[in-house]
Amino acid sequence: MNLRAVAIAATLVAGILFRFWLATLGYNYDVESYWIVGHVADYNVNVYEVTARYNYGPVWFLLLTAFARATSAMGIQAFHLVIAIFLTAVDVGIALFLRKRFGWIVALLFFVNPVSAFITGYHSQFDNLAVLIGLAGLELYRSGIERSLDRRRFVGLLVIGVSLMTKHILILLPLWLALRPGPLKARLTAVGLPLGVFVAGFFPFLSAWEEIVDNVVLYQSQRNAPLLGIFLPEAATQESVIPMIVFVTAMIAIGYAVRAQSLITSALIYLVALVAFAPAMANQYLAIPIAAAAVFPNIAFNAYTIAASAFLSFSIDGLNVRAPVALDRNGVFSLLALLLMIALGLILRREATMQRSSDSRPMLEVREYADRGCLGDAARESRVR
Secondary structure, three states, rough: HHHHHHHHHHHHHHHHHHHHHHHHHOOOOHHHHHHHHHHHHHOOOOOOHHHHOOOOOOOHHHHHHHHHHHHHHHHHHHHHHHHHHHHHHHHHHHHHHHHHOOOOOHHHHHOOOOHHHHHHHHHHHHHHHHHHHHHHHHHHHHHHOOOOHHHHHHHHHHHHHHHHHHHHOOOOOHHHHHOOOHHHHHHHHHHHHHHHHHOOOOOOHHHHHHHEEEHOOOOOOOOOOHHHHOOOOHHHHOOHHHHHHHHHHHHHHHHHOOOOOHHHHHHHHHHHHHHHHOOOHHHHHHHHOOHHHOOOHHHHHHHHHHHHHHHHHHHHOOOHHHHHHHHHHHHHHHHHHHHHHHHHHHHHHHHHHHHHHHHHOOOHHHHHHHHOOOOHHHHHHHHHH
């Protein structure tokens, strides 16, 4: 085994152990909610009817049921550790996906990022699971015949639907697919099929359809609109539809702007835009853009990682380390959203520059060519990102 392989293995092991250690430091409200939801199946009731503390599709509920049964005799801390182990495996999966596309440096930058480690190990939120499933669906979709709807693309859209059934953070990604060039039928299917799978996941629970609408579809963890909070008074961000209108408008505009980029590049940009313009922000959202931060490193992402890591350490619903100064939670979220918006601007400028400088083929063709493994590792890392 050469020195490079040893260094890679040691870094992965360190990232895994760090997550496991964080899981031993306690748990928060979300883990308590998981414990409650995980035992609902024992009573043969509709999870959406009996608690408002479950705000997602049914996939995570089924996993929580399995985790709860496996640890029922050992208590909530063991339950938390099992969840952290599972989500660590998901992080490894994302790292391996990034390694295949962008190389080991990018993969390890993602895996050792303290924000990703904290949300997986201590907080144990599962946005990473929805991201990994979504990336797998996009990879299948990308491998199909361009501008058509063959079997691989169809299955890819189904997998994206499963991602939405897990946690619907990619809810606008099908619309981004529809904004890309292609026949109208394929574009409409790109929207309808994933959303249809998402809706179908709730069919066994329709006796609680009002609760599903209130606690899943319309749920917002906090009405803080951190980016708009910099510019607008509190009443305009917390008690109006303005943040949602701005969010949807911004996401559509950015989706249209990147419609010629590769699918994976577009998805990574989506994850940054999602959090930057989110009408609500909570601790767990901070890990969503970390894969993009590894692929597109820039000064704004560096500042974001430092600030988010400090916040998650000092936050009362984080590690709750004694802070040197009082924390303004919404103020920190506004700063982080602003840093993400700057990072997003730097990414879009970089991608536009790369597209203008492409010489022989349109950038989309170059990217897809690299996506299919037709370029060497060095060329892929320099041209695909």
